[in-house]
Amino acid sequence: MKRYEALAEDIAQSMRQGVLAPGDRLPSVRQASKQRCVSPSTVFQAYYLLEARGLIRARARSGYYVLGHAAVWPPEPDAALPATGTRAGAEIGHAASVEVSDRVFDVLEASRAPGVAPLGSAFPEAGLFPLQRLGRLLAHAGQRMDPASTLDDLSPGNARLRRQIALRYLADGLTVHPDEIVVTNGALEALNLCLSAVTRPGDTVLLESPTFYAALQALERHGLHAVEVPTHPREGMDLAALAQALAQHAPAACWLMTNFQNPLGSLMPEAKKRELVALLARHGVPLIEDDVYGELYFSVRRPLPAKAYDSQGLVMHCGSFSKCLAPGYRVGWAAPGRFARAVTRLKLSTTLGTCAPAQAALAAYLEKGGYDRHLRRLRDTLAARQQAFVQAVARHFPEGTRATRPEGGYFLWLELPAGVDALMLHRHALAQGISVAPGPIFSAQDRYRHCLRLNYGHADGALDAVETLGRMAHALAGQPRRRPA
Amino acid sequence: MKRYEALAEDIAQSMRQGVLAPGDRLPSVRQASKQRCVSPSTVFQAYYLLEARGLIRARARSGYYVLGHAAVWPPEPDAALPATGTRAGAEIGHAASVEVSDRVFDVLEASRAPGVAPLGSAFPEAGLFPLQRLGRLLAHAGQRMDPASTLDDLSPGNARLRRQIALRYLADGLTVHPDEIVVTNGALEALNLCLSAVTRPGDTVLLESPTFYAALQALERHGLHAVEVPTHPREGMDLAALAQALAQHAPAACWLMTNFQNPLGSLMPEAKKRELVALLARHGVPLIEDDVYGELYFSVRRPLPAKAYDSQGLVMHCGSFSKCLAPGYRVGWAAPGRFARAVTRLKLSTTLGTCAPAQAALAAYLEKGGYDRHLRRLRDTLAARQQAFVQAVARHFPEGTRATRPEGGYFLWLELPAGVDALMLHRHALAQGISVAPGPIFSAQDRYRHCLRLNYGHADGALDAVETLGRMAHALAGQPRRRPA
Numbered sequence: 001m002k003r004y005e006a007l008a009e010d011i012a013q014s015m016r017q018g019v020l021a022p023g024d025r026l027p028s029v030r031q032a033s034k035q036r037c038v039s040p041s042t043v044f045q046a047y048y049l050l051e052a053r054g055l056i057r058a059r060a061r062s063g064y065y066v067l068g069h070a071a072v073w074p075p076e077p078d079a080a081l082p083a084t085g086t087r088a089g090a091e092i093g094h095a096a097s098v099e100v101s102d103r104v105f106d107v108l109e110a111s112r113a114p115g116v117a118p119l120g121s122a123f124p125e126a127g128l129f130p131l132q133r134l135g136r137l138l139a140h141a142g143q144r145m146d147p148a149s150t151l152d153d154l155s156p157g158n159a160r161l162r163r164q165i166a167l168r169y170l171a172d173g174l175t176v177h178p179d180e181i182v183v184t185n186g187a188l189e190a191l192n193l194c195l196s197a198v199t200r201p202g203d204t205v206l207l208e209s210p211t212f213y214a215a216l217q218a219l220e221r222h223g224l225h226a227v228e229v230p231t232h233p234r235e236g237m238d239l240a241a242l243a244q245a246l247a248q249h250a251p252a253a254c255w256l257m258t259n260f261q262n263p264l265g266s267l268m269p270e271a272k273k274r275e276l277v278a279l280l281a282r283h284g285v286p287l288i289e290d291d292v293y294g295e296l297y298f299s300v301r302r303p304l305p306a307k308a309y310d311s312q313g314l315v316m317h318c319g320s321f322s323k324c325l326a327p328g329y330r331v332g333w334a335a336p337g338r339f340a341r342a343v344t345r346l347k348l349s350t351t352l353g354t355c356a357p358a359q360a361a362l363a364a365y366l367e368k369g370g371y372d373r374h375l376r377r378l379r380d381t382l383a384a385r386q387q388a389f390v391q392a393v394a395r396h397f398p399e400g401t402r403a404t405r406p407e408g409g410y411f412l413w414l415e416l417p418a419g420v421d422a423l424m425l426h427r428h429a430l431a432q433g434i435s436v437a438p439g440p441i442f443s444a445q446d447r448y449r450h451c452l453r454l455n456y457g458h459a460d461g462a463l464d465a466v467e468t469l470g471r472m473a474h475a476l477a478g479q480p481r482r483r484p485a
Numbered sequence: 486m487k488r489y490e491a492l493a494e495d496i497a498q499s500m501r502q503g504v505l506a507p508g509d510r511l512p513s514v515r516q517a518s519k520q521r522c523v524s525p526s527t528v529f530q531a532y533y534l535l536e537a538r539g540l541i542r543a544r545a546r547s548g549y550y551v552l553g554h555a556a557v558w559p560p561e562p563d564a565a566l567p568a569t570g571t572r573a574g575a576e577i578g579h580a581a582s583v584e585v586s587d588r589v590f591d592v593l594e595a596s597r598a599p600g601v602a603p604l605g606s607a608f609p610e611a612g613l614f615p616l617q618r619l620g621r622l623l624a625h626a627g628q629r630m631d632p633a634s635t636l637d638d639l640s641p642g643n644a645r646l647r648r649q650i651a652l653r654y655l656a657d658g659l660t661v662h663p664d665e666i667v668v669t670n671g672a673l674e675a676l677n678l679c680l681s682a683v684t685r686p687g688d689t690v691l692l693e694s695p696t697f698y699a700a701l702q703a704l705e706r707h708g709l710h711a712v713e714v715p716t717h718p719r720e721g722m723d724l725a726a727l728a729q730a731l732a733q734h735a736p737a738a739c740w741l742m743t744n745f746q747n748p749l750g751s752l753m754p755e756a757k758k759r760e761l762v763a764l765l766a767r768h769g770v771p772l773i774e775d776d777v778y779g780e781l782y783f784s785v786r787r788p789l790p791a792k793a794y795d796s797q798g799l800v801m802h803c804g805s806f807s808k809c810l811a812p813g814y815r816v817g818w819a820a821p822g823r824f825a826r827a828v829t830r831l832k833l834s835t836t837l838g839t840c841a842p843a844q845a846a847l848a849a850y851l852e853k854g855g856y857d858r859h860l861r862r863l864r865d866t867l868a869a870r871q872q873a874f875v876q877a878v879a880r881h882f883p884e885g886t887r888a889t890r891p892e893g894g895y896f897l898w899l900e901l902p903a904g905v906d907a908l909m910l911h912r913h914a915l916a917q918g919i920s921v922a923p924g925p926i927f928s929a930q931d932r933y934r935h936c937l938r939l940n941y942g943h944a945d946g947a948l949d950a951v952e953t954l955g956r957m958a959h960a961l962a963g964q965p966r967r968r969p970a
Contacts, residue, residue, distance in 0.1 A: 101830070101834070104834075105830050105833065105834075108833065112636050112637070112639070114633075121636075123635070123636060125632075126632030126633065126635045126636070127632045129632070131630050131632060131635075132628060134627065135624075135626075135627030135628035135629070135630055135842070136624075136627070136628060137627075138623060138624065138626075138627030138628075138842055139620075139623065139624025139625075139627055139628060140624075141620075141623075142619065142620030142621070142622075142623030142624050142627070142846070143617060143620035143621060143623075143624060144620070145616050145620055145813070147610075147611030147612045147614070147616060147812075148599075148611065149813060150608070150611045150616075150812035150813030151597050151606075151608060151611065151812075151813075152597070153813060154597070185670050185815075185836040185837075185839075185840075186836060186837055186838075188834075188835065188836060188837050189835065189836045192835050192836075196706065201686050201708055214834060217834040218834070218835075221681065221831075221834070221835075223686055223708070327632075327635035327636075328630070328634060328635030328636075328638060328838070328840070328841035328842070329840055329841065329842065330670075330836070330837065330838055330839065330840045330841070331840075345586065345590050346706075348590065348593065349586070349589075349590075349673075349699060349702040349703070349706070350673065350674065350677050350703075350706075351670040351671060351673060351674045351677075351815070351836060352670075352671055352673050352815065353671075353813070353815055354670075354815065354840075355670075355813070355814055355815045355816075355839075355840035355843045356813035356814065356815070357620070357623055357813070357814070357843065358840045358842065358843065361627070
């Protein structure tokens with residue numbers, strides 16, 4: 001981390017801890033330069049970065065002020081999830097899992113219907129991506145396609161693209177050799193292949209609770225048992241509970257998201273990531289790390305993945321361009337550590353390869369530069385949408401609603417007042433042309449009946465949809481509706 | 486079938502049966518028109534078609550003559566494979582299957598190495614495909630990509646492409662609704678999804694023997710038991726043996742190739758296909774029909790798939806553009822009958838979708854026409870290469886070598902004299918820069934140790950490679966090398 005980034009991160013941390021409150025004026029550049037013993041230009045760069053991240057704003061002839069959202073955030077959800085003991089060993093049997101799957105598919109299909117406000121969608125707004133520029137590179141790739149690439153780009157994938165992915169790891173301080181990288185049909189395939197590589201039917205896998213529904217579906221398809229480990233809405237999986245689950249269940253793998261977890265949006269602190277990796281390594285348990293939102297941070301630098309702390313080759317890191325750059329291209333990857341060869345061979349025998357011209361186009365895009373510029377714009381947009389969205393939630397949802405405070409990504413997790421049935425809200429909302437992702441699809445055990453995951457990555461109609469949802473939630477909670485302030 | 490096609494097929498059949506021998510002169514257009522009670526223009530069209538297929542040739546001022554290959558073909562392999570009884574219930578256990586998989590991967594990887602004559606490859610020469618024209622369409626698709634398509638084209642897939650695939654079925658006389666079609670990441674994914682949809686771990690699946698190695702790998706991954714059913718080198722799976730296996734094993738599915746089977750090249754006659762479908766329907770057993778080579782026929786019309794005879798929705802037909810049009814694009818499909826919804830949902834939860842611009846480009850290609858023209862050229866090229874290749878085999882391989890006589894595709898299956906170890910030949914050949922596909926990779930039970938699958942779809946160096954292979958086979962057979970005639 002450069003000096004100005006460290007300074008910016010320091011200031012951002014003060015804001016997160018409430019030391020700096022919304023509306024506070026930051027020290028002048030000259031003052032800060034003295035206080036912090038850094039050059040004025042370092043302070044300037046740090047302020048510039050914080051401004052670009054939407055955390056502070058300059059007022060003409062007056063200095064920099066903290067932009068704040070704390071005032072309008074609903075309270076955070078309780079972290080007091082049931083202890084592991086009560087749910088340990090719960091199996092995703094065939095009957096239970098089918099129910100989960102059907103719900104998940106219903107939600108996914110509903111959020112794809114035309115004209116529906118896609119608050120239940122798993123995708124950000126496609127208009128946020130440089131599809132035209134990618135299209136031109138795809139044009140180039142398609143027209144100059146070397147016939148040999150039809151074979152050469154089969155798994156593990158296009159060599160140029162794997163090199164570019166390795167360079168991005170390097171920029172974040174991780175050494176991942178291109179030979180470790182397997183290009184996949186999106187991160188979803190990467191995750192599934194990693195799971196196949198380290199489990200056999202009947203094995204147990206540790207998951208977060210709540211967890212990304214595709215993990216539940218994958219366990220179901222593979223005939224695996226799930227143990228859901230309590231997960232903190234701000235800091236991710238509870239490591240004490242994890243330790244207990246490791247001792248009790250001798251799992252074959254642990255599958256989780258360290259950065260901007262789906263659905264909670266939690267971000268595991270670095271020290272905790274290090275501890276997570278060490279803990280799993282002591283048990284020799286591979287970690288399947290889904291990191292598809294890691295690039296969508298709102299603070300000053302990319303949060304490292306747990307992979308950064310892995311010295312045993314046990315962390316199987318999965319990434320994607322689908323959420324950050326090229327939705328629809330279906331290009332992701334796995335960096336599966338010591339399991340790279342197994343994953344490559346699994347890919348060869350299931351889908352053989354990933355679309356060769358799409359791989360070449362993404363390689364060209366990354367080589368030409370501009371990805372970071374695009375990402376900065378994307379982060380700023382998502383951060384701004386989060387602000388507006390959260391304010392609307394605070395305004396329109398009933399008393400007692402709690403919301404997570406994600407520092408990246410595009411999901412908000414709501415805990416509604418007890419008694420509000422999220423599945424019923426889901427049905428009512430659909431009738432009004434709004435999709436939501438109801439809590440129970442994020443658990444094999446029908447938890448989170450009063451929770452919702454909402455996608456704030458879409459512009460059109462999202463705030464109106466929040467107002468409508470809030471009205472429905474009021475009705476279901478049996479509360480009179482508050483008058484908007 | 487049009488009248489001229491029927492006439493051409495009739496003449497082609499006479500050639501296959503030896504009624505018309507190489508060098509024979511066909512009746513003049515006027516004579517044939519009288520004999521067959523068709524118009525001269527119908528005869529002319531039929532002769533033109535046979536000429537385009539490489540079956541006859543016009544000599545100036547002399548008429549049409551039968552081109553022949555019978556004279557140079559080695560004898561056909563024995564159809565006398567062991568009866569089902571002896572292998573019934575054989576399980577692909579974990580240990581055994583890993584061995585199969587490793588061999589398969591070694592062969593695949595070896596055939597991809599640069600500079601190796603790819604006689605072991607599963608792909609035809611990439612230069613045979615209209616990659617430039619596809620590239621232009623991909624350019625168009627990429628640059629005009631509607632952001633909505635990133636969601637709309639997820640499984641079951643691009644609506645225009647599914648409609649074009651349905652229209653191709655219709656042209657062959659099959660009614661397959663676009664809603665039944667699921668676009669996949671190549672046929673390999675389609676086959677795997679179909680298998681997942683109708684089996685659970687521990688189930689038994691009937692396969693051909695020898696069989697496409699990816700079927701063995703798929704059964705292994707899914708924890709399924711394999712029963713290998715004897716398969717005739719010319720007419721495909723033995724239906725009496727199949728009936729016995731159905732009665733004995735209560736299988737969950739049957740997986741086979743009716744057209745130009747990999748590796749034998751066998752083509753199941755239409756009446757037999759009808760019987761196959763009826764037999765499986767009586768047992769309520771789904772058929773996974775891999776038909777990726779169906780478009781590569783050398784006779785006058787596309788052989789129908791078994792799907793054409795299905796009235797129960799039990800046939801899951803899998804096709805692809807990878808072998809016929811767009812290698813590297815990784816676009817195939819399944820038409821899984823009554824299992825369409827299950828397959829769509831499995832695709833959604835494993836790889837979500839297929840590359841959207843690639844789907845759009847193929848849809849545009851099919852809409853614009855020209856696919857059939859390309860296919861005609863491709864078939865002619867492959868048919869001609871088969872001729873030259875087989876002659877080289879007949880010339881250079883040792884006495885006692887048998888070869889199949891595929892009427893399409895690009896694989897030749899050789900039975901070498903007993904005692905020639907194909908795995909050893911494979912290793913020796915690799916050392917000389919030639920890959921081959923040794924027989925044992927086509928069986929879970931280490932059969933076909935003296936067999937080879939050779940790919941005749943590549944031009945450069947293929948005939949020299951055959952000569953080298955023949956020399957090695959002579960040495961391994963302990964035969965003095967015949968002097969080339």
